[in-house]
Amino acid sequence: MILLNGKLEDSEIINLDSGFSFGRGLFETMHVKDRPLFLQQHLDRINKGLKTIRIGKSISNDEVLDAVRRLQCTDSVLKLMVTERNTLFTTRSSxxxxxxxxxxxxxxxxxxxxxxxxxxxxxKSLNYLDNILEHEKSLDEGFDEVLFLNTQGFLAEGSLSNIFFIKGNTIYTPSLDCGLLDGIIRKFVIDNFTVIEGRFTEADLMSADSAFLTNSIMGIMKLRALNGRQYDESPIIREIQETYKKECSSQAK
Structure with missing residues (x-):
């Protein structure tokens, strides 16, 4: 069952618009405990993006909370998709x-x-096929995630995540101008820890002591290895994970 344009539907009845003809649309994927975590940040991002792609509507806090209630979404994942004529909510397990x-x-x-x-x-547009195909390829090759460089050869992001790495006691992450999504959990880490943003190469990442990935559903995931190169365990990553867990617990109350 899905919640489509404010109605519970057993079948996927979609208004055919440029979202389905040309991919003009956006999505957000939210982690829901008793309520959606980082809800305002998700709304700010999608509503700003809708203006960018010239869709003249916005999504409200009440719409999301109504979807959570009507879809009985607790301790799961809520996906919101918006096109010119459709507002679609679906749920799944993490x-x-x-x-x-x-x-x-x-x-x-x-x-x-x-x-x-x-x-x-x-x-977070509906034009996500690069990410999907490369992620599926990485799974076929025995990896969990795949990372992208940009056209200048600098680190950008993962197919499903933002990337951070640690050298000594210093945390680094690619700057937004490298061509990456301004992830919700990426921003949480930057807001709560000292992080150097910049232009970094694959060699910089390969020579790091440790590394981790972030997104709104996985939270903070340590990177065990890159192309077979093993990373060290890091007390800094454990501290970031604990800080994130405390924030999630606080928001869920």
Whole structure:
């Protein structure tokens, strides 16, 4: 069952518009405990993006909370998709398990380049096929995630995540102008810890002591290995994970 344009539907009845003809649309994926975590940040991002792609509507706090109630969405994932004539909410379970957090993720580097001059790389748009195909390829090759460089050869982001790495006691992450999504949890880390944003190469990441990935559903995921290069365990990553968990617990009350 889905909630489509304010109505509970058993079948997926969609208004055909440019979202389905040309991919003009955006989505947000929210982690819901008793309520959606970081809800205002998700709303700010999608509403700003809707203006960018010239869709003349915005999504309200009440719409999201109504969807959570009507879809009985608790301790799960809520996905919001918006096109010119459709507002669609769906739910699913989180794919991340305790085993993932215990062992961490492995990643490869894609041969596909992020186009940092395109406005689409800064949006969670319905044009996500680069991410999907490269992620599926990485899974087929035995990895958990795949990372993108931009057209200048600098680190950008993962297919599903933002990337951070640590050298000594210093945390680094690619700056937004490298062509990446301004992730909600990326911003949480930057707001709560001292992070150097800049232009970094694959070699910088390979020479790091440790690294981690972020997104709104996985939260903070340590990176175990990149192209077979193993990373160290890090007390800094554990501290970031604990800070994030405390914030989630606080928001869920």
């Amino acid at each position: 794919r991340y398990t305790e085993d993932h957090y215990t062992r961490g993720f492995s990643a490869s580097v894609s041969s596909v380049r992020r186009n940092e001059t395109s406005p689409l790389v800064y949006l």
